[in-house]
Amino acid sequence: MIDNNQLLRFTTAGSVDDGKSTLIGRLLYDSKSIFEDQLEAIENTSRKKGYDGVDLALFTDGLRDEREQGITIDVAYRYFTTPKRKFIIADTPGHIQYTRNMITGASTANAAIILIDARNGVIEQTKRHTFIASLLQISHVIVCINKMDLVDFSEDIFNRITTEFEEISSKMIVKDVRYIPISALCGDNVVNRSKEMPWYQGAPLLHTLETIHISSDINKIDARFPIQTVIRPQDENHRDYRGYAGRIESGVFRVGDKVTIMPSGFTSKIKTIDTYNRMIREAYAPMSVSMTLEDDIDISRGDMIARSNNQPQVTQNIEAMLCWLNDENAKPRAKYIIKHTSNDQKAMITEIVYKIDIEFLNRISDDKTLKINDICKVKIRTTKPLMVDSYRENRTTGSFILIDEMTNETVASGMVV
Amino acid sequence: MSRYYLSYMDELESEAIFVLREVWAQFQNPVILFSGGKDSILVAHLAKKAFYPSKIPFSFLHIDTGHNFPETIKFRNEIIKGFGADLIVGSVQEAIDDGRVAEEKGKRATRNTLQINTLLDAIELNNIDCAIGGGRRDEEKSRAKERFFSHRDDFGQWDPKNQRPELWNIFNGKCFEGEHFRVFPISNWTEMDVWNYIKRENISIPSLYFAHEREVIWRQNSWIPNSEFLTLDENEEVVTKKIRFRTLGDITITGGIESDADTLEKIVDEVSTMRQTERGNRSDDKRSESAMEDRKRQGYF
Numbered sequence: 001m002i003d004n005n006q007l008l009r010f011t012t013a014g015s016v017d018d019g020k021s022t023l024i025g026r027l028l029y030d031s032k033s034i035f036e037d038q039l040e041a042i043e044n045t046s047r048k049k050g051y052d053g054v055d056l057a058l059f060t061d062g063l064r065d066e067r068e069q070g071i072t073i074d075v076a077y078r079y080f081t082t083p084k085r086k087f088i089i090a091d092t093p094g095h096i097q098y099t100r101n102m103i104t105g106a107s108t109a110n111a112a113i114i115l116i117d118a119r120n121g122v123i124e125q126t127k128r129h130t131f132i133a134s135l136l137q138i139s140h141v142i143v144c145i146n147k148m149d150l151v152d153f154s155e156d157i158f159n160r161i162t163t164e165f166e167e168i169s170s171k172m173i174v175k176d177v178r179y180i181p182i183s184a185l186c187g188d189n190v191v192n193r194s195k196e197m198p199w200y201q202g203a204p205l206l207h208t209l210e211t212i213h214i215s216s217d218i219n220k221i222d223a224r225f226p227i228q229t230v231i232r233p234q235d236e237n238h239r240d241y242r243g244y245a246g247r248i249e250s251g252v253f254r255v256g257d258k259v260t261i262m263p264s265g266f267t268s269k270i271k272t273i274d275t276y277n278r279m280i281r282e283a284y285a286p287m288s289v290s291m292t293l294e295d296d297i298d299i300s301r302g303d304m305i306a307r308s309n310n311q312p313q314v315t316q317n318i319e320a321m322l323c324w325l326n327d328e329n330a331k332p333r334a335k336y337i338i339k340h341t342s343n344d345q346k347a348m349i350t351e352i353v354y355k356i357d358i359e360f361l362n363r364i365s366d367d368k369t370l371k372i373n374d375i376c377k378v379k380i381r382t383t384k385p386l387m388v389d390s391y392r393e394n395r396t397t398g399s400f401i402l403i404d405e406m407t408n409e410t411v412a413s414g415m416v417v
Numbered sequence: 418m419s420r421y422y423l424s425y426m427d428e429l430e431s432e433a434i435f436v437l438r439e440v441w442a443q444f445q446n447p448v449i450l451f452s453g454g455k456d457s458i459l460v461a462h463l464a465k466k467a468f469y470p471s472k473i474p475f476s477f478l479h480i481d482t483g484h485n486f487p488e489t490i491k492f493r494n495e496i497i498k499g500f501g502a503d504l505i506v507g508s509v510q511e512a513i514d515d516g517r518v519a520e521e522k523g524k525r526a527t528r529n530t531l532q533i534n535t536l537l538d539a540i541e542l543n544n545i546d547c548a549i550g551g552g553r554r555d556e557e558k559s560r561a562k563e564r565f566f567s568h569r570d571d572f573g574q575w576d577p578k579n580q581r582p583e584l585w586n587i588f589n590g591k592c593f594e595g596e597h598f599r600v601f602p603i604s605n606w607t608e609m610d611v612w613n614y615i616k617r618e619n620i621s622i623p624s625l626y627f628a629h630e631r632e633v634i635w636r637q638n639s640w641i642p643n644s645e646f647l648t649l650d651e652n653e654e655v656v657t658k659k660i661r662f663r664t665l666g667d668i669t670i671t672g673g674i675e676s677d678a679d680t681l682e683k684i685v686d687e688v689s690t691m692r693q694t695e696r697g698n699r700s701d702d703k704r705s706e707s708a709m710e711d712r713k714r715q716g717y718f
Contacts, residue, residue: 035693065578229438284421
């Protein structure tokens with residue numbers, strides 16, 4: 001049993017043509033994560049379709065409509081474990097009309113795999129996927145230059161594409177980029193090292209995923225504890241117990257820490273940090289705990305506990321990058337529900353500063369409509385203050401969604417600038 | 418390496434607790450769907466942790482096909498009594514007796530799909546706005562598309578092509594009167610994770626999961642337990658085997674595997690070398706390539 005190992009969540013953006021499904025199939029197959037009955041099922045399907053061998057891409061088949069059309073529409077989650085780590089793959093579609101699904105898959109990822117067809121090099125789609133990875137602040141980007149078997153495993157072509165990619169990514173914020181030449185179809189450099197590319201000295205993809213340093217991906221400095229609910233047992237033994245329950249979203253809290261409760265601004269000290277039948281001295285992200293405080297203060301869902309010497313911004317005016325997710329366009333000056341950590345408030349988009357053309361990555365400032373898949377910079381005003389950090393510093397306290405009150409649908413996702 | 422990181426098991430546990438607390442905060446009348454299987458037992462265990470030292474603030478809902486393993490019902494009653502929670506039972510047998518649903522016809526008739534109506538009736542009758550389930554994304558390909566918070570319309574239907582986007586860990590549980598949510602706190606767990614966790618926490622589970630001697634018949638490539646509900650074909654014969662079950666459901670369709678694993682340690686070892694998916698022995702999933710997707714669209718678990 002592996003116990004003390006970490007979880008790595010990664011996303012793969014790309015279309016069927018890039019070999020995305022084949023790559024995931026290969027990763028699962030070569031890491032022995034596929035069961036015999038699953039293998040039998042796709043052997044049968046491969047045979048029915050008249051293929052020579054087994055089409056590994058069929059492992060990622062999803063809903064009936066997707067099978068029929070041969071595309072990924074919605075995010076699908078897949079799992080595999082190696083002796084080193086557990087992995088969650090958010091398998092997302094790559095076409096421009098599914099940008100919103102890509103953003104959804106990217107929102108929880110530590111790493112993104114960007115696939116490039118070695119025959120085509122960097123194309124518009126590559127730019128868009130890289131932009132999304134940078135917008136969502138994915139810490140690690142792994143560029144897989146695929147179909148190397150179709151370009152004679154050429155080092156020159158690999159080097160040329162790496163240079164092309166560096167040019168586009170230099171304009172974006174991508175912290176850690178790695179390049180791997182692969183053939184998903186033949187298995188080169190996916191799990192096993194390629195015999196065809198002795199010039200490549202780096203690690204194969206799986207080894208890279210197993211060893212990327214992810215402990216620093218979570219903000220360890222700014223202690224933030226949004227309250228989800230208050231635990232008040234109705235029994236004799238815990239008559240005065242008031243536990244503030246939530247998940248530590250960043251940083252570390254210790255018993256005795258001087259804390260401020262926001263937005264009220266009251267201060268107190270942490271008395272205990274409790275998990276199930278165990279009291280602990282310190283707790284850190286992403287632990288779910290409940291805390292008790294030295295003083296009796298009115299605290300409820302939506303409030304946040306932070307260390308007194310390091311507090312988030314309390315504001316009713318937010319500037320954010322917004323991605324519109326709904327078929328219905330944004331209504332000018334309409335009110336939406338903003339959901340930020342455990343807080344629900346009313347909000348209004350007061351200004352669309354600019355939109356980003358996701359095909360060419362230019363700013364557009366004369367178009368003020370917000371329609372599905374649009375990404376733009378906006379100003380938002382809320383009815384009550386929110387406790388926010390910038391998304392770059394804090395993925396949880398820097399993110400929010402907008403909900404349309406008329407339909408209850410999630411219509412936009414936002415990242416505080 | 419910094420000591421301030423969680424092992425993946427602790428991270429999965431924390432995520433599930435976070436989701437359960439969101440359910441409690443966002444809904445008026447949530448219940449835990451409880452089958453007596455390991456996944457729903459795990460969810461109940463996590464709920465106990467999430468609200469400690471309070472007791473579990475949810476009622477339990479069991480959809481009873483009437484075709485039960487006797488062990489499951491005994492276990493169900495004991496565990497829920499232990500939690501001090503209420504139990505609501507939706508009975509497929511009653512629905513049949515009342516004429517609201519009819520038994521399937523044909524040789525391989527089961528009560529599997531009849532559960533959908535009973536479940537939706539129970540949700541409506543008890544004004545349930547959220548049903549917490551033990552579904553996991555690794556179980557089946559349509560489940561791989563599920564959200565943590567999965568919206569159901571006022572007919573209880575799932576529309577997989579039009580799901581609400583779910584970003585970061587912000588869960589939108591807003592719905593209109595008559596609609597409801599299904600919430601899956603252990604979405605990101607695999608079968609292996611569940612067993613490792615059950616072992617780590619020493620959670621008690623029904624004896625059926627451990628290897629035991631049982632009368633069975635060989636049908637559709639698995640050992641189906643002999644019971645009063647089973648009609649034998651001419652060429653089928655009842656034999657006694659040492660078997661255990663990887664999943665628990667309706668006794669007429671849940672196949673066992675031959676096994677000697679009679680402790681949690683042995684089960685964990687066995688599961689880690691298993692070459693067949695756990696639902697491979699569930700004939701309800703074998704009916705067609707989209708059997709699960711079709712049932713889920715209608716409102717299945």
